Amino acid sequence: MARYHIETYGCTANRGESRAIEQRLRDGGHYPADGPADADVAILNTCTVVEKTERNMLRRAEELQEETGDLVVTGCMALAQGEAFAEAGIDAEVVHWDEVPEAALNGECPTTTPDAEPILDGVVGILPIARGCMSDCSYCITKRATGRLDSPPVEENVAKARALVHAGATEIRITGQDTGVYGWDRNQGKSLLPELLDRICAIEGDFRVRVGMANPKGVHGVREELAETFADNEKLYNFLHAPVQSGSNDVLADMRRQHRVEEFLEVVDTFDDHLDRWTLSTDFIVGFPTETDEDHEASMALLERVRPEKINVTRFSKRPGTDAADMKGLGGTIKKERSKAMSELKREVVGEVHESMVGERRQVLAVRPGTGESVKCRDGAYRQVIVTRADERGVEPGDTLTVEITGHETMYAFGEPIRGE
Structure with missing residues (x-):
């Protein structure tokens, strides 16, 4: 062995x-x-x-x-x-x-059994629901690795989720290259994600579910149904990661993204209509080869308008073998300046979110150890709340507790456990 x-x-x-x-x-x-x-x-x-x-x-x-x-x-x-x-x-x-x-x-035969216990990352169970995607982005090299979408049946994924819960998972992370298009290859181009989430949330047990990255195009076609699924299931974190990448439709077309800015906004508006408190996570690529000053300003305006609670900003990087690698790139100084400007706006927007939480009480799930003696927790909208002196307070991963938000840094808040709740 x-x-x-x-x-x-x-x-x-x-x-x-x-x-x-x-x-x-x-x-x-x-x-x-x-x-x-x-x-x-x-x-x-x-x-x-x-x-x-x-x-x-x-x-x-x-x-x-x-x-x-x-x-x-x-x-x-x-x-x-x-x-x-x-x-x-x-x-x-x-x-x-x-x-x-x-x-x-090395040629030895495995002895897998159907009831083999899943491997957890602490109390987090990771559930890949499909492999591959339906996109063909001009800048993406990952597609060469993952290939076209391959979705297992809903029942198979539900069984995997049930096994994770039985093994002790208190948080299940639904993952994939694009969770929004799960089932397109099985269901004539319509997502099966709402059905899958309903079925997983019906599993008996005390656990939460987080949905991983879902491109706007896949979500757009089922936005009403998906938003209703979030509203109906308390086990679902009210969290959606929908990477828009640019606020310019011209750049999105050059990127070969399948959505337009208007469709992204319709997804956001639909979730706003159905959920009182939720977290939007999105991504922007700055400095794409065809991005003009006007395109960059459109991205900044979109970020300012939508004000996502979580934002990933990435400078464009040419990847070998992609179509975008053959485009004439922008200078490093331009990309750096645009990245700096957007990152500054990001800190302002995200800081406001956590500042607005101060003084509120939130129920949180302790997910994993933090630095020192702290524990990282998540509230119902998947916002990160840090509980310090966790050992002294008897808080450990897997616990559900009520905290009062007492302060914040830019990317997370601090919570004080409320005794007796």
């Missing part, structure tokens, strides 16, 4: 793939090592979203190669740019996610 070490980079979907890999390794009788130096095989699950990440992956692969006996590389960079590892002189087996257990098992 082998000792393994696994490292995962990138999105929650990647972490879900790693959980599945680790499940099969443990089913085969293998067990985790204390670190790469003690492992018979190291597994690197990679990300390649931007060029800096790519360089980090190559550096980490080289380090792992020196620390352990055998190295298996998988994930988005492995599948989209597998040749990069050999070109960098790294001796690794580069394989698809599904092939990792066989590569690491």
Whole structure:
């Protein structure tokens, strides 16, 4: 039996793939090592979203190669740019996610059983509901790794969620490259996400559910139904991550995003109509090759208008093999200035959200340990609340408690537990 070490980079979907890999390794009788130096095989699950990440992956692969006996590389960079590892002189087996257990098992037969207990990340259960997407964005290299959408049946995903709850999960994270289009390949181009969420929330148990990234186009077609699903199910965090990427329809067209700004706004308005308190998370790419000053100002105006509670700002980075890589890029100074301007507005907007929470009482779920003796919690809208001196106060991951919001930093709030509630 082998000792393994696994490292995962990138999105929650990647972490879900790693959980599945680790499940099969443990089913085969293998067990985790204390670190790469003690492992018979190291597994690197990679990300390649931007060029800096790519360089980090190559550096980490080289380090792992020196620390352990055998190295298996998988994930988005492995599948989209597998040749990069050999070109960098790294001796690794580069394989698809599904092939990792066989590569690491070295020919030994796994002993998976239907009732094998899922692997949790503390009290968080990660549930990848599909692989791949229906988009063809001109800047995205991940599509080369994940391929077209492949959605398991609703019942299969519900069974996986039930197993996570039975294993002790108090938070289930629904993940995928694009959760909004789950089921398009099974349901004639209409999302099955509302049905899946209703079914998961009907599982007996005390747990919460967070929906991962859903592109605006997939959500738009079921926005009324999906918003009603959120309103009807207390187990669902009132949280939607819908990356708009630009406030300019011209840039969105050049990016080959499937939505227009107006459709994104219709999604936001629909959720506003159905939910009293919810969190909108969105992403912006600044400095896309065709982005003009006017386009950038349109993005700034959209951010100012919608005022999302969570915002990811990324400078455009050319990815090899994508159509956008062949476009004449903007200068680094322009991208830096636009990124700085949007990041400053982001801090203002997000800071206002947490400032508005001060003095309120919120019920929160303690999810994971924080720094020092703190615990990171989430309220019903998935806003992060930090409880300090958790050990002293008897608060640990998995607990549900009522707190009074006493202060905040830009990206999170501080909560004081209310005794007796």
